[in-house]
Amino acid sequence: MSLDPKETMDRRTFVKAGCVGSASLLMEGLKPAMGVEAGPATLPPIELHGLPKYKPSPLGMPGLFPGRVIEVHDSKAIVRNRVSQPIVRGLLEQAMKELTGENSVRDAWTKFIEPHDVVGIKINPSGAPACCSSPEIIREIVAAIRSVGVPARNIIVYDRYSYEIDVGSYQALLPPGVRIVGIQDAFLGGGVGYEPTVYCDANFFGEWESRSYMASIVAHEVAKIINVPTMKDHSAAGVTGALKNLAYGTFNNVARTHRAPHSFTNPMIGLMCSVEPLRSKAVLHIMDGMRQVWHGGPLTQVQDFIDQTGILLVATDPVALDTIELEAIEKKRRERGAPSLWQHDPSSITPDGGIFFRDSSKNLFFRQPGHIAAAGKLGLGTFDLKQIDHRLFSA
Amino acid sequence: MMMTAEKANSESQGDWPTLLGDSARTGRQEQVRLHSPERAVWQYRAGGAVRSAPVLRDGILYVTSLPGVLHAINAATGTSKWKFEAAGPVHSTPSLWENLVLFGCDDGKVYAVDRESGKKLWDSATQDEVWSSPVIRKGMVFFGSADGIVYAVDVRSGQPKWSQALGGRIYSTIYADENQLYLGCGDGQVYSLDAISGKILWRAGTGNGIDSSPAVADKLILIGSEDFFVYALDTSSGEVRWKYETGLGIASSPAISGDFAAVGSKDGFLYAFDLHTGKLRWRTVVGDVVTASPVIGDGVVCIQAGGTVALDMGSGKIVWKAGLAAAIQSVPVLGADSIYLSSLSGDVYALR
Numbered sequence: 228m229s230l231d232p233k234e235t236m237d238r239r240t241f242v243k244a245g246c247v248g249s250a251s252l253l254m255e256g257l258k259p260a261m262g263v264e265a266g267p268a269t270l271p272p273i274e275l276h277g278l279p280k281y282k283p284s285p286l287g288m289p290g291l292f293p294g295r296v297i298e299v300h301d302s303k304a305i306v307r308n309r310v311s312q313p314i315v316r317g318l319l320e321q322a323m324k325e326l327t328g329e330n331s332v333r334d335a336w337t338k339f340i341e342p343h344d345v346v347g348i349k350i351n352p353s354g355a356p357a358c359c360s361s362p363e364i365i366r367e368i369v370a371a372i373r374s375v376g377v378p379a380r381n382i383i384v385y386d387r388y389s390y391e392i393d394v395g396s397y398q399a400l401l402p403p404g405v406r407i408v409g410i411q412d413a414f415l416g417g418g419v420g421y422e423p424t425v426y427c428d429a430n431f432f433g434e435w436e437s438r439s440y441m442a443s444i445v446a447h448e449v450a451k452i453i454n455v456p457t458m459k460d461h462s463a464a465g466v467t468g469a470l471k472n473l474a475y476g477t478f479n480n481v482a483r484t485h486r487a488p489h490s491f492t493n494p495m496i497g498l499m500c501s502v503e504p505l506r507s508k509a510v511l512h513i514m515d516g517m518r519q520v521w522h523g524g525p526l527t528q529v530q531d532f533i534d535q536t537g538i539l540l541v542a543t544d545p546v547a548l549d550t551i552e553l554e555a556i557e558k559k560r561r562e563r564g565a566p567s568l569w570q571h572d573p574s575s576i577t578p579d580g581g582i583f584f585r586d587s588s589k590n591l592f593f594r595q596p597g598h599i600a601a602a603g604k605l606g607l608g609t610f611d612l613k614q615i616d617h618r619l620f621s622a
Numbered sequence: 623m624m625m626t627a628e629k630a631n632s633e634s635q636g637d638w639p640t641l642l643g644d645s646a647r648t649g650r651q652e653q654v655r656l657h658s659p660e661r662a663v664w665q666y667r668a669g670g671a672v673r674s675a676p677v678l679r680d681g682i683l684y685v686t687s688l689p690g691v692l693h694a695i696n697a698a699t700g701t702s703k704w705k706f707e708a709a710g711p712v713h714s715t716p717s718l719w720e721n722l723v724l725f726g727c728d729d730g731k732v733y734a735v736d737r738e739s740g741k742k743l744w745d746s747a748t749q750d751e752v753w754s755s756p757v758i759r760k761g762m763v764f765f766g767s768a769d770g771i772v773y774a775v776d777v778r779s780g781q782p783k784w785s786q787a788l789g790g791r792i793y794s795t796i797y798a799d800e801n802q803l804y805l806g807c808g809d810g811q812v813y814s815l816d817a818i819s820g821k822i823l824w825r826a827g828t829g830n831g832i833d834s835s836p837a838v839a840d841k842l843i844l845i846g847s848e849d850f851f852v853y854a855l856d857t858s859s860g861e862v863r864w865k866y867e868t869g870l871g872i873a874s875s876p877a878i879s880g881d882f883a884a885v886g887s888k889d890g891f892l893y894a895f896d897l898h899t900g901k902l903r904w905r906t907v908v909g910d911v912v913t914a915s916p917v918i919g920d921g922v923v924c925i926q927a928g929g930t931v932a933l934d935m936g937s938g939k940i941v942w943k944a945g946l947a948a949a950i951q952s953v954p955v956l957g958a959d960s961i962y963l964s965s966l967s968g969d970v971y972a973l974r
Binding site: 308309355356357362390393394396398399400401402403404528 | 671673750753768769770790791793794808829830831832833848849850869870871873888890910911913966
């Protein structure tokens, strides 16, 4: 499908959408949060090609509970950097019941999962072992999905790079039968591959390959996706949360959207999440806040920048969830004297990754936390903090 | 040459009872004092990432690569002797026994390939991927699978002898002594099985799943756990003799030589212990994250962690580094006059 650019873009954004699900959601246009100093003058035209004739699901983002975010906390959930399996179990059960209003955990899960579903669990292993989706939480999600009647073999834990999954030892730590899939091998091909007809096409910096393709298992194999992001700042996107974990873990060739110091993660993260069938299949987002990375993300291993916070956030609305995450990371940075993620001071930019990883006042890119609000404007969720139904529960 | 503790045990000619053949993880190579390598004498492109360790015998280097290829490479020239293609990706380090090269595959099979011809002699199927390395003792091949089952098959025919279900996925390579097998499991237990029947003799719990493979010497089993501890367990009972807490989980497999033991941790350190007491001898940062196993040469410990690092066994000081072979899961082969490295980028090197 092709839209008249004049009707679908603001002065900087030209989005041509083919079968992204609901093209009208693009009518408001996008507004990359870039000042003159913060990025190249123009955002290139962007083409989105979703899976043809895909029927959007009512479970798709923002899902069954737009604007609702459940946050549960237990200070004993992580002690000396070890996540407690039984406490995490209790936190997840409580959060699912609070999110759905159901009295039983199983009933809560059946709102999202059916026994015949093939269920993908999108983890975030980048940053392992210091901060990644906790295997303890993944175990509980697997158990919950199985309690609905889904066989272990129909559960696929996945991310892009298998070597990052290996570093997290997920393959050894998860229950037998569950499939663990690296969509691609980072070094020399391999992996389960990408769907050639579903892609985002844009040439940001003159790159030779201007397309990013959707993972085949997302396009074809899984019926539902449980998204398990972590709470981290991100050198290019501001934060990496539910939206970033989904978008840049589902499409390939995404590093090209940011070339220091400039970043087009806004609007690409939201746009990618809007492409069908990703939008429809991502039905639940369980954010692992056992640890919070407030500087050096997404890959830092420096424990000085990682707090052990012991929280879990659950939502069907990734925009609302990431808005809460952004607030939390901003608060943490203020407390530690680090500049705001919104700061676009050219003097804060360093080309030296070594300096960035040690100095919380430095950054590699002009960060783009505005990608969250941009995704909200695409209809993926609620980005106005005042409209977010943020419910906190603490043990 | 350094006599390893494991070699002191009674052992049939050709047995390959653990990952890389012995507890020192030498790959059964004779060892001479290593000097800092000065140059790469050859480079071989495996055509895909290498996530396993090479093994060397009779001048031929055997390397498995992720696209599912077993490569036989002339160690002197770096030229291919033959290639064997399995039906799935391969993460398993090969084992050698007489004329066989054995390795596990993500297609759920263990393959036995003729060392001379590169032809398959047999395969043995499981229900899930096999990343662990097969071990051979007394004519039996033992291996664990991600299906949570330990298998024993005849080394000459691949015919099943027994199987034993455990409580989690198995990525730990078995250690086989005269009568018992030892391995870690994703359910956090260290198991000992009877080698003849497969019966569980004892199990010992750790605080999280186990990705590490055991090394055994002087009636002690050393193994790491994702609970951040390295454990020394009594071989007869599983009783904890000592344990040591590192900063993060341990996927690395310990190496033992005499009373010296070393293991890497995901906290980036390589730790060295007194085998019998668990007293820390030294710890040295070797990378951001360590998941590979150390290998012990004559006076040095080598490990791959974003490069290849050699440390003095006595002091833990780094004596040389090589920027090649940023393989996080491979183990160098310390040959008499060369060091062989494989890498995630798919390159195999001979350094001299």
